[in-house]
Amino acid sequence: MDAAPPPARDLLGRSMLVTGANAGIGYWCAEQLAARGARVLLGCRSAERAATAVTAIRAQVPDADLRVLPLDLGSLDSVAEASADVGERIDAVICNAGVKAADRSARTSDGFDLMVGTNFLGHFALVAQLEPALAPDARVIAVGSIAHRFATLDPATLDAPWTGSSLRQYGRSKAALMSFAFELSRRWSGSSRMAVCAHPGYAVDPLTPPRPGLAEVSGFVRALSGPSRALVQGKDGGALPIVHAATAAEVVSGDYWGPGGLLEFRGAPARVAASDDVRSTAIGTALWAAAESITGVRFPA
Numbered sequence: 001m002d003a004a005p006p007p008a009r010d011l012l013g014r015s016m017l018v019t020g021a022n023a024g025i026g027y028w029c030a031e032q033l034a035a036r037g038a039r040v041l042l043g044c045r046s047a048e049r050a051a052t053a054v055t056a057i058r059a060q061v062p063d064a065d066l067r068v069l070p071l072d073l074g075s076l077d078s079v080a081e082a083s084a085d086v087g088e089r090i091d092a093v094i095c096n097a098g099v100k101a102a103d104r105s106a107r108t109s110d111g112f113d114l115m116v117g118t119n120f121l122g123h124f125a126l127v128a129q130l131e132p133a134l135a136p137d138a139r140v141i142a143v144g145s146i147a148h149r150f151a152t153l154d155p156a157t158l159d160a161p162w163t164g165s166s167l168r169q170y171g172r173s174k175a176a177l178m179s180f181a182f183e184l185s186r187r188w189s190g191s192s193r194m195a196v197c198a199h200p201g202y203a204v205d206p207l208t209p210p211r212p213g214l215a216e217v218s219g220f221v222r223a224l225s226g227p228s229r230a231l232v233q234g235k236d237g238g239a240l241p242i243v244h245a246a247t248a249a250e251v252v253s254g255d256y257w258g259p260g261g262l263l264e265f266r267g268a269p270a271r272v273a274a275s276d277d278v279r280s281t282a283i284g285t286a287l288w289a290a291a292e293s294i295t296g297v298r299f300p301a
Protein backbone atom coordinates (compact mmCIF):
# COMPACT_ATOMS: atom_id res chain seq x y z
CA MET A 1 0.00 0.00 0.00
CA ASP A 2 1.29 3.52 -0.79
CA ALA A 3 2.24 5.75 2.16
CA ALA A 4 -0.06 8.75 2.74
CA PRO A 5 1.19 11.84 0.89
CA PRO A 6 2.84 14.48 3.11
CA PRO A 7 0.42 17.22 4.20
CA ALA A 8 0.38 20.48 2.24
CA ARG A 9 2.52 23.22 3.80
CA ASP A 10 -0.42 25.59 3.54
CA LEU A 11 -0.02 27.18 6.97
CA LEU A 12 3.50 28.58 6.54
CA GLY A 13 3.63 32.04 8.13
CA ARG A 14 0.65 31.39 10.44
CA SER A 15 1.12 31.30 14.23
CA MET A 16 -1.33 29.25 16.26
CA LEU A 17 -1.59 28.88 20.02
CA VAL A 18 -2.95 25.57 21.31
CA THR A 19 -3.74 25.36 25.02
CA GLY A 20 -3.13 21.98 26.65
CA ALA A 21 -0.91 20.99 23.72
CA ASN A 22 1.20 18.51 25.69
CA ALA A 23 -1.38 15.70 25.68
CA GLY A 24 -4.39 14.22 23.97
CA ILE A 25 -6.34 16.22 21.41
CA GLY A 26 -4.28 19.37 21.99
CA TYR A 27 -1.11 17.47 21.17
CA TRP A 28 -2.66 16.20 17.94
CA CYS A 29 -3.84 19.67 16.97
CA ALA A 30 -0.27 20.87 17.48
CA GLU A 31 1.27 18.03 15.47
CA GLN A 32 -1.22 18.40 12.60
CA LEU A 33 -0.77 22.18 12.44
CA ALA A 34 3.03 21.88 12.59
CA ALA A 35 2.98 19.32 9.79
CA ARG A 36 1.22 21.90 7.62
CA GLY A 37 3.94 24.47 8.31
CA ALA A 38 2.28 26.54 11.04
CA ARG A 39 4.32 28.01 13.86
CA VAL A 40 2.73 26.41 16.92
CA LEU A 41 2.78 27.87 20.41
CA LEU A 42 2.18 25.12 22.95
CA GLY A 43 0.37 26.59 25.96
CA CYS A 44 1.26 24.17 28.76
CA ARG A 45 1.48 24.25 32.54
CA SER A 46 4.29 21.68 32.84
CA ALA A 47 7.65 22.45 31.19
CA GLU A 48 8.55 18.77 31.35
CA ARG A 49 5.37 17.54 29.65
CA ALA A 50 5.67 20.32 27.07
CA ALA A 51 9.25 19.23 26.28
CA THR A 52 8.05 15.65 25.77
CA ALA A 53 5.41 16.89 23.32
CA VAL A 54 7.97 19.02 21.44
CA THR A 55 10.26 15.98 21.08
CA ALA A 56 7.34 13.86 19.86
CA ILE A 57 6.27 16.45 17.28
CA ARG A 58 9.86 16.91 16.04
CA ALA A 59 10.14 13.13 15.57
CA GLN A 60 7.26 13.44 13.07
CA VAL A 61 7.97 16.91 11.69
CA PRO A 62 11.72 17.54 11.97
CA ASP A 63 11.53 21.20 10.92
CA ALA A 64 8.48 21.99 13.10
CA ASP A 65 8.40 25.62 14.22
CA LEU A 66 7.46 25.30 17.90
CA ARG A 67 7.49 27.49 20.98
CA VAL A 68 6.43 26.54 24.48
CA LEU A 69 4.36 29.17 26.25
CA PRO A 70 4.12 28.48 30.00
CA LEU A 71 0.40 28.67 30.78
CA ASP A 72 -1.70 27.42 33.67
CA LEU A 73 -5.35 28.14 32.93
CA GLY A 74 -6.16 27.57 36.58
CA SER A 75 -4.20 30.65 37.57
CA LEU A 76 -5.18 34.15 36.47
CA ASP A 77 -1.62 35.31 37.22
CA SER A 78 -0.21 32.68 34.89
CA VAL A 79 -2.75 33.59 32.19
CA ALA A 80 -1.82 37.28 32.47
CA GLU A 81 1.91 36.48 32.30
CA ALA A 82 1.48 34.23 29.27
CA SER A 83 -0.59 36.88 27.47
CA ALA A 84 2.00 39.55 28.22
CA ASP A 85 4.88 37.27 27.15
CA VAL A 86 3.45 36.27 23.77
CA GLY A 87 5.12 39.17 21.97
CA GLU A 88 4.15 38.05 18.47
CA ARG A 89 1.12 38.08 16.19
CA ILE A 90 -1.27 35.19 16.75
CA ASP A 91 -3.46 33.94 13.92
CA ALA A 92 -5.46 31.39 15.88
CA VAL A 93 -6.07 30.44 19.49
CA ILE A 94 -7.34 26.93 20.11
CA CYS A 95 -8.94 26.86 23.57
CA ASN A 96 -8.45 23.14 24.08
CA ALA A 97 -7.13 22.57 27.60
CA GLY A 98 -9.74 20.99 29.81
CA VAL A 99 -10.26 19.10 33.03
CA LYS A 100 -12.92 16.76 34.31
CA ALA A 101 -13.10 16.58 38.09
CA ALA A 102 -15.23 14.34 40.25
CA ASP A 103 -14.43 16.27 43.42
CA ARG A 104 -16.89 19.11 44.13
CA SER A 105 -14.34 20.89 46.32
CA ALA A 106 -11.62 21.00 43.64
CA ARG A 107 -10.60 24.62 42.99
CA THR A 108 -8.24 26.59 40.78
CA SER A 109 -5.48 28.57 42.48
CA ASP A 110 -7.82 31.59 42.38
CA GLY A 111 -10.47 29.61 44.26
CA PHE A 112 -12.85 29.06 41.32
CA ASP A 113 -14.59 25.76 40.70
CA LEU A 114 -11.90 23.69 38.94
CA MET A 115 -13.87 22.88 35.78
CA VAL A 116 -15.53 26.26 35.24
CA GLY A 117 -12.34 28.06 36.28
CA THR A 118 -10.02 26.11 33.97
CA ASN A 119 -12.23 25.25 31.02
CA PHE A 120 -14.05 28.57 30.75
CA LEU A 121 -12.77 31.43 32.94
CA GLY A 122 -9.10 30.74 32.20
CA HIS A 123 -9.76 30.82 28.45
CA PHE A 124 -11.97 33.90 28.77
CA ALA A 125 -9.13 35.75 30.53
CA LEU A 126 -6.58 34.44 28.04
CA VAL A 127 -8.43 35.56 24.93
CA ALA A 128 -9.29 38.95 26.50
CA GLN A 129 -5.65 39.65 27.34
CA LEU A 130 -4.29 38.25 24.07
CA GLU A 131 -6.61 40.45 22.04
CA PRO A 132 -3.95 43.07 21.18
CA ALA A 133 -1.75 40.31 19.72
CA LEU A 134 -4.50 38.79 17.57
CA ALA A 135 -4.20 39.19 13.80
CA PRO A 136 -6.94 41.17 12.02
CA ASP A 137 -8.25 37.86 10.64
CA ALA A 138 -7.54 35.76 13.73
CA ARG A 139 -9.72 32.83 14.72
CA VAL A 140 -10.58 31.78 18.26
CA ILE A 141 -11.68 28.17 18.54
CA ALA A 142 -13.58 27.00 21.62
CA VAL A 143 -13.29 23.25 22.12
CA GLY A 144 -16.74 22.26 23.27
CA SER A 145 -18.35 18.91 23.90
CA ILE A 146 -21.49 16.95 23.17
CA ALA A 147 -21.94 17.21 26.98
CA HIS A 148 -22.91 20.88 26.59
CA ARG A 149 -26.40 19.64 25.66
CA PHE A 150 -26.95 18.18 29.15
CA ALA A 151 -26.04 21.43 30.89
CA THR A 152 -28.09 24.28 32.23
CA LEU A 153 -26.32 27.60 31.85
CA ASP A 154 -27.15 30.11 34.55
CA PRO A 155 -24.67 33.01 34.50
CA ALA A 156 -25.80 34.09 37.98
CA THR A 157 -24.55 30.85 39.53
CA LEU A 158 -21.55 30.34 37.27
CA ASP A 159 -19.06 29.92 40.09
CA ALA A 160 -21.40 28.63 42.79
CA PRO A 161 -20.73 25.24 44.40
CA TRP A 162 -22.42 22.58 42.30
CA THR A 163 -24.68 19.69 43.04
CA GLY A 164 -25.59 16.83 40.73
CA SER A 165 -23.20 14.78 38.64
CA SER A 166 -19.68 15.82 37.70
CA LEU A 167 -20.59 15.15 34.04
CA ARG A 168 -23.31 17.79 34.29
CA GLN A 169 -20.88 20.29 35.80
CA TYR A 170 -18.29 19.43 33.14
CA GLY A 171 -20.98 20.02 30.51
CA ARG A 172 -21.73 23.36 32.15
CA SER A 173 -18.08 24.43 31.90
CA LYS A 174 -17.93 23.45 28.23
CA ALA A 175 -21.28 25.11 27.51
CA ALA A 176 -19.96 28.30 29.12
CA LEU A 177 -16.87 28.23 26.88
CA MET A 178 -19.08 27.71 23.83
CA SER A 179 -21.48 30.48 24.83
CA PHE A 180 -18.47 32.79 25.20
CA ALA A 181 -17.27 31.92 21.68
CA PHE A 182 -20.71 32.53 20.14
CA GLU A 183 -20.94 35.86 21.99
CA LEU A 184 -17.43 36.78 20.79
CA SER A 185 -18.53 35.98 17.27
CA ARG A 186 -21.46 38.40 17.61
CA ARG A 187 -19.15 41.11 19.03
CA TRP A 188 -16.68 40.59 16.20
CA SER A 189 -19.31 40.75 13.46
CA GLY A 190 -18.23 43.33 10.89
CA SER A 191 -14.56 42.43 11.43
CA SER A 192 -12.51 39.73 9.74
CA ARG A 193 -11.97 37.89 13.00
CA MET A 194 -13.85 34.69 13.70
CA ALA A 195 -14.92 32.87 16.84
CA VAL A 196 -15.92 29.28 16.22
CA CYS A 197 -16.81 26.23 18.31
CA ALA A 198 -15.67 22.69 17.56
CA HIS A 199 -15.85 19.38 19.39
CA PRO A 200 -13.80 16.18 19.03
CA GLY A 201 -16.60 13.66 19.33
CA TYR A 202 -15.64 10.69 21.48
CA ALA A 203 -11.86 10.37 21.33
CA VAL A 204 -9.85 7.85 23.34
CA ASP A 205 -6.18 7.07 23.91
CA PRO A 206 -6.21 3.33 23.02
CA LEU A 207 -7.24 4.15 19.44
CA THR A 208 -4.62 6.90 19.12
CA PRO A 209 -1.33 6.29 17.28
CA PRO A 210 1.51 5.94 19.81
CA ARG A 211 3.81 8.86 20.51
CA PRO A 212 6.79 8.44 22.87
CA GLY A 213 6.06 9.73 26.36
CA LEU A 214 2.41 10.47 25.65
CA ALA A 215 -0.46 8.36 27.05
CA GLU A 216 1.39 5.04 26.80
CA VAL A 217 -1.17 2.27 26.12
CA SER A 218 -0.23 -1.42 26.15
CA GLY A 219 -0.60 -3.53 23.03
CA PHE A 220 -3.09 -5.69 24.90
CA VAL A 221 -5.39 -2.73 25.66
CA ARG A 222 -5.03 -1.50 22.08
CA ALA A 223 -6.05 -4.91 20.78
CA LEU A 224 -9.03 -5.05 23.15
CA SER A 225 -10.12 -1.58 22.06
CA GLY A 226 -9.92 -2.32 18.34
CA PRO A 227 -13.61 -3.16 17.83
CA SER A 228 -14.69 0.14 19.44
CA ARG A 229 -13.23 1.91 16.40
CA ALA A 230 -16.57 1.33 14.70
CA LEU A 231 -18.13 3.84 17.11
CA VAL A 232 -15.40 6.07 18.56
CA GLN A 233 -12.01 7.33 17.43
CA GLY A 234 -8.46 8.20 18.46
CA LYS A 235 -7.44 11.63 19.71
CA ASP A 236 -5.77 12.24 16.34
CA GLY A 237 -9.25 11.93 14.80
CA GLY A 238 -10.71 14.10 17.56
CA ALA A 239 -8.34 16.89 16.57
CA LEU A 240 -9.61 16.98 12.98
CA PRO A 241 -12.80 19.08 13.44
CA ILE A 242 -10.86 21.48 15.66
CA VAL A 243 -8.03 21.95 13.17
CA HIS A 244 -10.65 22.26 10.44
CA ALA A 245 -12.40 25.05 12.38
CA ALA A 246 -9.05 26.81 12.82
CA THR A 247 -7.91 26.58 9.21
CA ALA A 248 -10.54 25.70 6.58
CA ALA A 249 -11.69 28.35 4.11
CA GLU A 250 -15.33 27.21 4.33
CA VAL A 251 -15.57 28.01 8.06
CA VAL A 252 -17.50 31.13 9.06
CA SER A 253 -17.67 32.90 12.39
CA GLY A 254 -20.31 31.43 14.70
CA ASP A 255 -19.97 27.94 13.19
CA TYR A 256 -19.92 24.77 15.28
CA TRP A 257 -17.93 21.83 13.87
CA GLY A 258 -17.71 18.22 15.03
CA PRO A 259 -17.35 14.71 13.64
CA GLY A 260 -20.06 14.03 11.09
CA GLY A 261 -20.58 10.32 11.90
CA LEU A 262 -23.11 8.48 14.07
CA LEU A 263 -23.97 10.46 17.24
CA GLU A 264 -21.13 12.86 16.32
CA PHE A 265 -18.73 10.41 18.02
CA ARG A 266 -16.39 10.00 15.05
CA GLY A 267 -16.01 10.86 11.39
CA ALA A 268 -14.96 13.63 9.07
CA PRO A 269 -15.55 17.26 10.14
CA ALA A 270 -19.08 18.54 9.57
CA ARG A 271 -21.22 21.45 10.78
CA VAL A 272 -23.19 20.26 13.82
CA ALA A 273 -25.95 21.74 15.97
CA ALA A 274 -25.36 23.55 19.24
CA SER A 275 -28.02 23.98 21.95
CA ASP A 276 -30.30 27.01 22.03
CA ASP A 277 -28.78 27.97 25.40
CA VAL A 278 -25.22 28.35 24.12
CA ARG A 279 -26.45 30.29 21.08
CA SER A 280 -28.64 32.59 23.20
CA THR A 281 -27.64 36.26 23.03
CA ALA A 282 -29.23 36.94 26.43
CA ILE A 283 -27.23 34.16 28.10
CA GLY A 284 -24.06 35.08 26.18
CA THR A 285 -24.11 38.72 27.29
CA ALA A 286 -24.95 37.84 30.91
CA LEU A 287 -22.24 35.19 31.00
CA TRP A 288 -19.70 37.62 29.55
CA ALA A 289 -20.53 40.18 32.27
CA ALA A 290 -20.31 37.47 34.96
CA ALA A 291 -16.92 36.33 33.65
CA GLU A 292 -15.58 39.90 33.69
CA SER A 293 -16.87 40.40 37.20
CA ILE A 294 -15.54 37.08 38.57
CA THR A 295 -12.09 37.30 36.95
CA GLY A 296 -11.66 41.07 37.06
CA VAL A 297 -10.43 40.82 33.45
CA ARG A 298 -12.18 43.06 30.94
CA PHE A 299 -12.16 42.64 27.19
CA PRO A 300 -10.75 45.61 25.30
CA ALA A 301 -13.67 47.68 23.95
Ligand SMILES: NC(=O)c1ccc[n+]([C@@H]2O[C@H](COP(=O)([O-])OP(=O)(O)OC[C@H]3O[C@@H](n4cnc5c(N)ncnc54)[C@H](OP(=O)(O)O)[C@@H]3O)[C@@H](O)[C@H]2O)c1
Pocket residue numbers: 019020021022023024025026043044045046049071072073074075095096097098099118143144145146174199200201202203204235238
Ligand atom coordinates in the same frame (compact mmCIF):
# COMPACT_ATOMS: atom_id res chain seq x y z
N1 LIG B 1 -11.63 13.15 24.61
C1 LIG B 1 -12.89 13.36 24.32
O1 LIG B 1 -13.63 12.45 23.89
C2 LIG B 1 -13.48 14.73 24.46
C3 LIG B 1 -14.84 14.91 24.17
C4 LIG B 1 -15.38 16.18 24.24
C5 LIG B 1 -14.58 17.26 24.56
N2 LIG B 1 -13.27 17.07 24.86
C6 LIG B 1 -12.47 18.24 25.20
O2 LIG B 1 -11.28 18.22 24.44
C7 LIG B 1 -10.22 18.83 25.18
C8 LIG B 1 -9.03 17.89 25.24
O3 LIG B 1 -9.46 16.66 25.82
P1 LIG B 1 -8.47 15.42 25.90
O4 LIG B 1 -9.31 14.20 25.84
O5 LIG B 1 -7.36 15.57 24.96
O6 LIG B 1 -7.94 15.57 27.42
P2 LIG B 1 -6.54 15.19 28.05
O7 LIG B 1 -5.88 14.10 27.30
O8 LIG B 1 -6.84 15.00 29.51
O9 LIG B 1 -5.67 16.52 27.87
C9 LIG B 1 -6.06 17.68 28.53
C10 LIG B 1 -5.01 18.73 28.31
O10 LIG B 1 -5.42 19.92 29.02
C11 LIG B 1 -4.34 20.34 29.82
N3 LIG B 1 -4.74 21.09 31.00
C12 LIG B 1 -5.58 20.72 31.99
N4 LIG B 1 -5.63 21.66 32.93
C13 LIG B 1 -4.81 22.66 32.53
C14 LIG B 1 -4.43 23.90 33.08
N5 LIG B 1 -4.88 24.32 34.28
N6 LIG B 1 -3.57 24.69 32.41
C15 LIG B 1 -3.08 24.27 31.22
N7 LIG B 1 -3.38 23.10 30.65
C16 LIG B 1 -4.24 22.30 31.31
C17 LIG B 1 -3.63 19.05 30.21
O11 LIG B 1 -2.34 19.36 30.67
P3 LIG B 1 -1.64 18.51 31.86
O12 LIG B 1 -0.94 17.37 31.20
O13 LIG B 1 -0.72 19.50 32.49
O14 LIG B 1 -2.73 18.04 32.80
C18 LIG B 1 -3.64 18.35 28.88
O15 LIG B 1 -2.63 18.85 28.05
C19 LIG B 1 -10.80 19.15 26.55
O16 LIG B 1 -11.18 20.51 26.59
C20 LIG B 1 -12.02 18.26 26.65
O17 LIG B 1 -13.01 18.85 27.48
C21 LIG B 1 -12.70 15.82 24.83
